[in-house]
Amino acid sequence: MLVQEIIRAKREGQALGVAQIDHFVRGLVDGSWSEGQVAALGMAVFLRGMGRDEAVALTRAMMNSGRVLSWPDMPGPVLDKHSSGGVGDKISLMLAPLVAACGGYVPMIAGRGLGHTGGTVDKLEAIPGYTTAPDFGDFDRLVRSLGVAIIGQTADLAPADRRFYATRDVTATVESVPLITASILSKKLAAGLQGLAMDVKCGNGAFAATREFGEELARSIVDVATGAGLRTRALITDMNQVLGHEVGNALEVRGAIEYLTGRKPRESRTHALTLALGAEMLVLGGLAPDTASATVKLQAALDSGAAAERFAKMVTALGGPADLLEKPDAYLAAAPVIRAVPAPRAGRLSAMKTRDVGLVIVELGGGRRLPGDTLDMRVGLSEVRQLGDVLAAGEPLAMVHAADEAAADRAIAQVQAAMSIEDADAAWRAAPLVLAELG
Incomplete structure (x- = not known):
């Protein structure tokens, strides 16, 4: 041939x-x-x-290009979630142990940051000692014993995708729906899943800038996954603002810990999305008859501390500190410079250039300009205000965590430029978080 x-x-x-x-x-x-x-x-x-049959064939071939995991005799469903990438998206850190606390088994093989979006693996590496590359024997043992382990992609898992993506990245062919679909699903199928919840983000902070592109991608993923034998549900979710109050590796880990332990009020959009994706996973796995009952089950696992306990055990089993949840300040590195971003005027926060906010983290050193860059885990933004918030002049839009004063000055100006403030009495309506559901 x-x-x-x-x-x-x-x-x-x-x-x-x-x-x-x-x-x-x-x-x-x-x-x-x-x-x-x-x-x-x-x-x-x-x-x-590519047609559906072609995309299924490509996905299957890339899945079979390396190691394919299997989970014989697992006492519960093997489930996972994948996000197409967003700013402040730390959902995986909370969702994986939460679903495990409800009876699912989550072998999550996560990725690193790409462009302006952060990566789950990078966030976990902000935890001292946490290894994102255990051998497969340990990975199998941890998933079976704890119900959850979050690690990075290994060299022998879908190796064809790694080479193809690297070529696409430098030839302006990344934005192809069938190729994105095959790239995502080849790795998920190689993980031996029985059910997958997809979070396809769209908006000015997402890879899919428009709802139409988000729906096209979500439909492709659901159709191809189904054709390849993997039950999949997709939520199309809004990414026109930072998800939650923190952006940056150590800061997002801290936010995840606060969410799981309930030490601070849970930010409403983060909580709603965590429960929505978790409910889809439980229903896919037969652990709940419908999303309403699944949501009740998830909330109970949060309130009882069961989800936090799973997270703590996972961290310890993968080399992290046993008392991270009790003493996060002792382990998560803090930036030497922390400065407020003052609102330039009074009014309502009405819009956000979310991609620009993500690029602030890259400029601070918390994201990569080149593949081999070393990340500064300390830097980022905290206390980021949400759309609809009303502020007085000078009130903080966010807190900048930087390595030095000059970097903080630049970040403050960039965050201010990314935020739009209108009169507080101007008409304003919150956008829905979940725009559509497919599957």
Whole structure:
């Protein structure tokens, strides 16, 4: 089978067969397809698209390009959640132990930050000693004994996706719905899941800037996952403002701990989304008959401390401190400079350039400019105000955590530029958090 003929077929808009797709994926792994050929097929798919059957075949082939996990004799359903990426999105840190406390088993293989969005693995590495790369024997043991373990992607899990994504990233072909779908689902299918809840974010802080693109991506993921044998539900959620009050690695871990322990009032949008995604997971796993009863079960696991206990045990089992929840200040690094971002005028916070807020974290050193960059876990924003809040002039829009005064000055100006304040008596209505549900 000639590589150039496979590229030509897709260039002409033809549907690729399973054998052609398998040939391509083998070439990604063994190097028999050159970088130019991989890039050419990626561009052909970007321009011509893929049908559902093609996307299923690509997803399955990439799933089978490396290790595929299985969970024989598991006493409960194997479930997971995936987010398409947002600013301040720490939901996985709370949701995985919460679902485990309700009887699910969550082998969460998470990712690092990408662009202006943070990554779950980076956040966990703000915890001293926490290893995100245990061997698979330990991973299996922890999931079975605790019901949850959150780790990073390993080199032998869907290796074809890793190479294909790296090429797409430098050839302007990332924004392809079938390729995004295959990239996400190949890794989730390789994790041996029985149910998946997708959080597809849309808005000015999301990869999917428009609701139409978010719905197209969510529908593709649900359809392809179903075609590949994985029960999946998708929520399309708003990302036109920071999710919660914290952005930045150590700060988001602290926020997750406060959420799980209930030491501070739970921010309403974060709480609502955690319960909504958790309810979908419990229903998918047969742990609740409907989302209403699932929500009651989740709230009980929070209120009883069961979810916090699972998180604490997971942290300790993966090398972190046993008393992190009791003494987070002793372990989570704090920035040497903490400054308020004063509101330039009185009024209502009416809009937020959320992507710009995410880029503030990158500028502070909490995100990567280059793949190999070392992160400053201390930096970020806390006490971020939410849309609809009414402020007096000079009242803090957020608190900047920075490595030095010059960085804090720049961040203050950037956050102020990203926030819009209107008269407090101007008409304003909160946008819904969950825009649509699919599955």
